[in-house]
Amino acid sequence: MTETVAPVGTSAPPRIGTSVPRPDGVPKVRGRFAFGSDLWADDALFGRTVRSPHAAARIRSVDIGPALTVPGVYAVLVADDVPGESHYGLDRADQPVFASEVIRYQGEAVAAVAADHPETARRAAAAVEVDYDLLEPVVDAEAAVSAEPLHPFGNVFREMVIRHGDGQAHGEVVVEGIYEVGMQDQAFMGPESGMAIPTEDGGIDLFVSTQWLHSDRDQVAACLGLPLEKVRLTLAGVGGAFGAREDLSLHVHASLLALHTGRPVRMSYTRVESFVGHVHRHPARMHYRHEADRAGRLVRVDARLLFDGGAYQSSSAAVLGNASCFAAGPYLVPNAVIDGKVVRTNNPPCGAMRGFGAVQTGFAVEAQMDKLAAALDLDPVELRLRNALKPGDELLTGQVITGTAPVAEVIRACADHPLPPPAGEDVLDRPGGAGLTADPGDVRRGVGFAVGFKNLMFSEGFDDYSTASCRLENGVVTVKSACAEVGQGFVTLVRQIVHEVLGVDDVVLAPVDTDIGSAGSTSASRQTWMSGGAVQAACEAVKRRIDEGATGFIEEEVTFRHAATAPLDGDGQGDAHVSFAFAAHRAVVDVDPELGLVRVVDMTTAQDVGRVLNPLQVVGQIEGGTLQGVGLAVMEEMKLSGGQVLNPTFTDYLIPTALDAPEVRVAALIEEPEPGAPFGAKGVGEPPTLSSTPAVAAAIRAATGRELPRVPIRPEDICL
Amino acid sequence: MNLRYALLVNGAVHEVEDAWLGESLLNVLRDRLDLPGTKNACEEGECGSCSVKVDGTLVCSCLVLAASAVGSAVETVEAQEHDGALSAVQAAFVDEGAVQCGFCTPGLVMAVDDLLDRSPTPTDLEIREAISGNLCRCTGYGRVIAAIRVAARQRSDTGD
Numbered sequence: 001m002t003e004t005v006a007p008v009g010t011s012a013p014p015r016i017g018t019s020v021p022r023p024d025g026v027p028k029v030r031g032r033f034a035f036g037s038d039l040w041a042d043d044a045l046f047g048r049t050v051r052s053p054h055a056a057a058r059i060r061s062v063d064i065g066p067a068l069t070v071p072g073v074y075a076v077l078v079a080d081d082v083p084g085e086s087h088y089g090l091d092r093a094d095q096p097v098f099a100s101e102v103i104r105y106q107g108e109a110v111a112a113v114a115a116d117h118p119e120t121a122r123r124a125a126a127a128v129e130v131d132y133d134l135l136e137p138v139v140d141a142e143a144a145v146s147a148e149p150l151h152p153f154g155n156v157f158r159e160m161v162i163r164h165g166d167g168q169a170h171g172e173v174v175v176e177g178i179y180e181v182g183m184q185d186q187a188f189m190g191p192e193s194g195m196a197i198p199t200e201d202g203g204i205d206l207f208v209s210t211q212w213l214h215s216d217r218d219q220v221a222a223c224l225g226l227p228l229e230k231v232r233l234t235l236a237g238v239g240g241a242f243g244a245r246e247d248l249s250l251h252v253h254a255s256l257l258a259l260h261t262g263r264p265v266r267m268s269y270t271r272v273e274s275f276v277g278h279v280h281r282h283p284a285r286m287h288y289r290h291e292a293d294r295a296g297r298l299v300r301v302d303a304r305l306l307f308d309g310g311a312y313q314s315s316s317a318a319v320l321g322n323a324s325c326f327a328a329g330p331y332l333v334p335n336a337v338i339d340g341k342v343v344r345t346n347n348p349p350c351g352a353m354r355g356f357g358a359v360q361t362g363f364a365v366e367a368q369m370d371k372l373a374a375a376l377d378l379d380p381v382e383l384r385l386r387n388a389l390k391p392g393d394e395l396l397t398g399q400v401i402t403g404t405a406p407v408a409e410v411i412r413a414c415a416d417h418p419l420p421p422p423a424g425e426d427v428l429d430r431p432g433g434a435g436l437t438a439d440p441g442d443v444r445r446g447v448g449f450a451v452g453f454k455n456l457m458f459s460e461g462f463d464d465y466s467t468a469s470c471r472l473e474n475g476v477v478t479v480k481s482a483c484a485e486v487g488q489g490f491v492t493l494v495r496q497i498v499h500e501v502l503g504v505d506d507v508v509l510a511p512v513d514t515d516i517g518s519a520g521s522t523s524a525s526r527q528t529w530m531s532g533g534a535v536q537a538a539c540e541a542v543k544r545r546i547d548e549g550a551t552g553f554i555e556e557e558v559t560f561r562h563a564a565t566a567p568l569d570g571d572g573q574g575d576a577h578v579s580f581a582f583a584a585h586r587a588v589v590d591v592d593p594e595l596g597l598v599r600v601v602d603m604t605t606a607q608d609v610g611r612v613l614n615p616l617q618v619v620g621q622i623e624g625g626t627l628q629g630v631g632l633a634v635m636e637e638m639k640l641s642g643g644q645v646l647n648p649t650f651t652d653y654l655i656p657t658a659l660d661a662p663e664v665r666v667a668a669l670i671e672e673p674e675p676g677a678p679f680g681a682k683g684v685g686e687p688p689t690l691s692s693t694p695a696v697a698a699a700i701r702a703a704t705g706r707e708l709p710r711v712p713i714r715p716e717d718i719c720l
Numbered sequence: 721m722n723l724r725y726a727l728l729v730n731g732a733v734h735e736v737e738d739a740w741l742g743e744s745l746l747n748v749l750r751d752r753l754d755l756p757g758t759k760n761a762c763e764e765g766e767c768g769s770c771s772v773k774v775d776g777t778l779v780c781s782c783l784v785l786a787a788s789a790v791g792s793a794v795e796t797v798e799a800q801e802h803d804g805a806l807s808a809v810q811a812a813f814v815d816e817g818a819v820q821c822g823f824c825t826p827g828l829v830m831a832v833d834d835l836l837d838r839s840p841t842p843t844d845l846e847i848r849e850a851i852s853g854n855l856c857r858c859t860g861y862g863r864v865i866a867a868i869r870v871a872a873r874q875r876s877d878t879g880d
Contacts, residue, residue: 007815007816007817019817021814021815021817022814022817022819024819024822025813025814025819025822026806026810026814028819028822028825028826029800029806029809029810029811029813029814029819029822029825029826029829030757030797030798030800030801030806030810031755031756031757031758031796031797031798031800031826031829032757032798033822034756035759035823037759037760038750038756040751040756117740118747119740119742119743186857187857188821188823188857189759189761189767189769189821189823189824189855189856189857189858190759190761190821190823191760191761237822238821239759239761239821239822239823240820240821240823240857240858241821242857268760270763271761271762271763271764426845428845428848428849429845486821487820487821487822487858488820489820616816616817616863617817619817619862619863620817620820620858620859620860620862620863623859623860623861623862623863624820624857624858624859624860625860626860627860627861628857628860649762649764649766650762650764650766650767650855651764651766655855655857657851657852657853657855658847658848658849658851658852658854658856658861658864658865659848659849659852661848661860661861661862663862664860664862
């Protein structure tokens, strides 16, 4: 890949298809890029959240008196101080701004404090006296289904049913398995942070690190009891997101404190708070049964999925929808029976994380494909090729793939790539590294293969759109969009699109705020298509005006929509999705089976990208997404006991370091332009997370002969 | 207990007034000296995003009490550029795609500068070892390592 990602430097024209460097790269390397935690105002106070240490409790009383006596404290607010809606939520308003009666998870907010120094705020928060009557937490998803309701809305967020094809069809070769995925955290580097500033008209200006400004604004305004026009959100620099910033965090708390004190309020979560202050990837338990004929063609897939949504709903319903729709993997499955549930427990709330439901079922279904290959005595790659989806095929939902689906192509490109050389002599090449624990004679190499797919953009009839404006004045183009740049490189793409359409390289990106219509969420691999499409359309509208003879100041605003989708019917059938993206990974691991140590040596991948708009940024997404999948395979899990998070720090929740990271080799970027997609490009952020985890698990199975039905795979799973 | 002291940061003396003695060097740099380039991802010495040099030694500034740095020379990411021109490490990070969200970037820039001072032509394993205390969640480290190789070549070419 070194050739295709060759940087073009800042002086070259920012052409589509070249490795244009990101315009915010320079301020970022200089330390001059303002993240949410860098915001500052002369008279700003510091906000701090008071959180429940318990996962399940009734609140007998909250006494803010002792906190108010701490010198330097300006406000202590509780549920009674919320002037508007008492609850909020991405999908359904089921989460209180401040808990006043019931605690449903450890870390739930009870009060918020504003003080003149962060340390004063911390001490004051500790001085708030909450009297809890402890309850037995419901932490088992199966038990939650029939347990007493933990919330007036009940314990089941969504049930999914997919009935596809002939329910009586059966195959001769049958494999079954029960699989589990632990709770993964997005673990972005920049903590939740922002600053709320009261405005003269009684409104609020909120600068915050987020993925979706307008969804935030609507929820904040409702809770503050303010009309939308009095609540203005501006994107503060975002230190990574991966789904965890799709929900509100400190937004309402900081705004309330600012309104109450009449002063700007800064808030920034500590790392421990961040671990309990945002949603996580749903833990899942999945029972699968695959049936195939003797020739290795899939006849039927049955799956029962149980996802733990934690205390509040967030995007659980859509996560389960995805998990179910893509439950059989990127294969042609004529008959399927899928039953899914996502439930409320007293565990930490779960919601969006890169891959969004398709990660969990992707892990299970790929393990099943390997089992089936073994039962058929077929090569696992060959089995996948025999069943690979192609254009014109029907999905489990009855939807026919009308766009591109180069599944066989990604499989072949990845599988045909040369294997890496044997391990070197350096101790750091061995499992366990500098710990010097692994005896080279014991180390076994394993190779595993997996394929994954999911939808791009929002599905199931959601009105998904993005608004952008383009202004040409004195040879300078100003683009405005509320698309949240979270690190993915949309800011680079804007320059490339303006160059392509208007031939102008002097481009200003206006502040990203709610003064323009929504760009939707930076999630679901959707912004290249949606906000890229909106910017392209706005630039083309300006170009038409020029072609018609307009001169001077020209401005056009456009709202861009993808082709409409439909809700699923009672059998889970319907054209619910717009487009799909596919990826394959081959993992090579070295394992010391006696010690249970794993070193992931190499991850080779091929991905369906539609068209490469910026090779450097595409490879960056693939390398980063692949490593998050490796993390889920062998390292990352939020450990829970009775609803308590046991490892809410980077000391105990381990994400891969540069020494853990394998070489990621991109065997091929398959470019088949997607009809309807701006420039033919598909989103590239999520697919790498779908197939990397199951490929690593398969490689460890190959090295050890163990079944390993759960990720992350821990040393004790291998050696005990 | 509050007091006043002076810190030597990036070659200039900064008076720190009325500071609480418990403040970390990270907090003082960011909140009192207007040097927010040093980042605060974990504040417990695990992530490396707050890396600075104290008397030439790379440290996590979140683990150093600011008052204990009195009499030492502190160097932050803000001093990496020279007269507004990016250092070889900074330029390589931009060109090679080593920056995504950028939150870990200032700490990585400091760690790589320190590595290349110690070992101008590092091996692959030396590079990985040197940045293993700097967590990055976006890049998977691939482009970061590519940038470090480029920066090493650039620095040895120019004798920087």
